[in-house]
Amino acid sequence: MNSEGAGERGDAPDTAGGPPDDASHPAAPAEPSLDPGGETASANGAQVSVELPATVEAPAAIAPPAPVECWRCRRATRAGLLCEWCGAALLGAAPGAARSVGRAEDRGVMRVLASYAVLLAISAAVGLIASATESTEDVQSLFDVNRATLILEGLWLFVILVSTRFIPRPAAVPRPAAALRTATWLAALPLLALLLAANVGYHTLLRTYLQAEWIEDGLRIETPTPVVLLVAFLTICVEPGVVEEWFFRFVALGHLRGAMGTGGAVLVSSIMFGLAHIYSPLSIPILTVVGLGFGLVRVATGSLLLPMLLHTLHNAAVLWMELRKCAEN
Amino acid sequence: MSTLPQGASGLPSLGGELSSLAQEARKKQLRVASGIFIAVGILTILANAVLLAMFDSQVDTLLSAELAKQGLRLEDTDPGAHEKARATVARTGYLIFGGAIAIGVVYLVLAALVSRKPVVMTVTGLVLYIASMAIFGLLDPTTLLRGLIIKLLIILVMAKAVSAALAYERAGKSVTA
Structure with a gap:
C-alpha cells in the first residue's frame, strides 16, 4: 500500500512478492501468521503482535488484476482505486463502501x-x-x-x-x-x-x-x-x-x-x-x-x-x- | 428483545437479525405508503366523481361569470356561439374530472404493485401527487391551500416511503448477490 506498510511487512517472511495468503499456507508453524488489524498471533509459542494494513495489494507482475465491473458506468475496468472510464471510486468490494x-x-x-x-x-x-x-x-x-x-x-x-x-x-x-x-x-x-x-x-x-x-x-x-x-x-x-x-x-x-x-x-x-x-x-x-x-x-x-x-x-x-x-x- | 440469537459468538446471527428487523421496518413503511395510495386513490375517485356529476349544472353559472367578467350578458351573445362555448366548457370539464378519476385509479394500481416494485411505484406515486397538486392548483388556486397540512404530511410520508423503498431494494439486491 505505502512505504510504511512495506516496512512493517519487513518483519514478515519474504513470500516472493506474492500476496500473503493464510489459507494457502496452513501448515507453516514457524512463520508468524499475519493477522490484519493488529490481532496477536502465535509464532513458536511466543505472542507476536503484528500490525498490517487491512488489505494488501497483489503486485501486478505476478497476478494481473482481473477486470471488474464499475458499479456506476457498468463497464469493465481494471481493478484499482478509480474506474478508468468514469472515475468512480471502486470501493464496491467492501460491504461498508457498497452501502x-x-x-x-x-x-x-x-x-x-x-x-x-x-x-x-x-x-x-x-x-x-x-x-x-x-x-x-x-x-x-x-x-x-x-x-x-x-x-x-x-x-x-x-x-x-x-x-x-x-x-x-x-x-x-x-x-x-x-x-x-x-x-x-x-x-x-x-x-x-x-x-x-x-x-x-x-x-x-x-x-x-x-x-x-x-x-x-x-x-x-x-x-x-x-x-x-x-x-x-x-x-x-x-x-x-x-x-x-x-x-x-x-x-x-x-x-x-x-x-x-x-x-x-x-x-x-x-x-x-x-x-x-x-x-x-x-x-x-x-x-x-x-x-x-x-x-x-x-x-x-x-x-x-x-x-x-x-x-x-x-x-x-x-x-x-x-x-x-x-x-x- | 427477550432472547438473544444463538451462535458461537452470537454476533453474526445478531447482525442477520438486525438486518431482517431493518427490512421489516422498511416493509412496514411500504405498507403505510400502500395505505396512503389506496386512501388518496379512493378519495380522488370519489371527489371527482361527485364533481363530474355536478358539473353539468354548473356550466351555465361558469359561462355567465365569464361573460360578466367581460362586461357582457347572456342575452347579448349569439345563441349558436353560446351553445358551442357551453359544449366546449362542459367537455373540458369532463376531460379534467375524468383524468382526475383516472389518476385515482392509477393510485390504486400503484398500491397493488408497491410490494412488487417498491421504488418505481413509490417514486411514481410521489411525482404524480406533487404534479397533480400543482396542476389542480393552477386550474383553481384555492385547492392549493385546502388541506395544506394534510397534503404536506402525505408528501412527507411518500418521501419516506421512497427512501425506505430504495433501502429495501438495495438490501434485497445485496442478499441475492
Whole structure:
C-alpha cells in the first residue's frame, strides 16, 4: 500500500512478492501468521503482535488484476482505486463502501425529486401570475403568454443549473453496441415524424372532441419580426431541448436507473417530463409518450446529443405549425 | 428483545437479525405508503366523481361569470356561439374530472404493485401527487391551500416511503448477490 506498510511487512517472511495468503499456507508453524488489524498471533509459542494494513495489494507482475465491473458506468475496468472510464471510486468490494455508495445513489434520487418539485412549483407560480394578470388588459400587455414562457424557461434554467451543485453526477448510461447506435441514428427522423404525427393527431382529436379551435394558450406572435422569431426559437426550441433533456434524460434518468433499472427509469422520467408541462394539462398524456421516445433514444444511443436534437426539432416543428395558425388567423 | 440469537459468538446471527428487523421496518413503511395510495386513490375517485356529476349544472353559472367578467350578458351573445362555448366548457370539464378519476385509479394500481416494485411505484406515486397538486392548483388556486397540512404530511410520508423503498431494494439486491 505505502512505504510504511512495506516496512512493517519487513518483519514478515519474504513470500516472493506474492500476496500473503493464510489459507494457502496452513501448515507453516514457524512463520508468524499475519493477522490484519493488529490481532496477536502465535509464532513458536511466543505472542507476536503484528500490525498490517487491512488489505494488501497483489503486485501486478505476478497476478494481473482481473477486470471488474464499475458499479456506476457498468463497464469493465481494471481493478484499482478509480474506474478508468468514469472515475468512480471502486470501493464496491467492501460491504461498508457498497452501502455508502448505495446511500449516495439514494441521496441523488431524493435530490432529483426535490429539484423536480421546485420546478413544478415555479411552473405553477408563473402560470398563476400569468392567469391572474390576464384579466386586466393593461397588465396583460406587460405579462403575456410569451413573456411568461420566457420567464418560466429562464427560471427553470436557473434552478437546473443550481441543482447541479447539489445533485451528484449520475452514473453514465452504458454505451450500447455500435450497430444499435447506428440504427437509432438512422431511425431518428422517422421516429421524430412518428412522434410529431402522434402529437398532431392527439391534439386534432382533442380539438374535435372539445369543438374548440385552440386547445390551450399557445404562442401569440402578432408581428413575427426576425428578432421575435429568433427569441421564440431560442426559448421554445433550443433552450427546452437542451435544458429539459439534460435534466430529465441525463440527471433524472441516470439516478433513477441506478435505483430501478433502465426500463423503470425511462418510464418514470417520461412521466416526470410529461407532468412537468402543467401549464397545458390536456397535453400531458401525449407529452409523456414523446418523453418516452426521447428516453428510449437516449438509452439506445448512450448519448444526450440525439434526444437534444430531436427535442429541438420537435419543438421547432410545433412552433412552425403555431406560426402558420397565427398567420391564418 | 427477550432472547438473544444463538451462535458461537452470537454476533453474526445478531447482525442477520438486525438486518431482517431493518427490512421489516422498511416493509412496514411500504405498507403505510400502500395505505396512503389506496386512501388518496379512493378519495380522488370519489371527489371527482361527485364533481363530474355536478358539473353539468354548473356550466351555465361558469359561462355567465365569464361573460360578466367581460362586461357582457347572456342575452347579448349569439345563441349558436353560446351553445358551442357551453359544449366546449362542459367537455373540458369532463376531460379534467375524468383524468382526475383516472389518476385515482392509477393510485390504486400503484398500491397493488408497491410490494412488487417498491421504488418505481413509490417514486411514481410521489411525482404524480406533487404534479397533480400543482396542476389542480393552477386550474383553481384555492385547492392549493385546502388541506395544506394534510397534503404536506402525505408528501412527507411518500418521501419516506421512497427512501425506505430504495433501502429495501438495495438490501434485497445485496442478499441475492
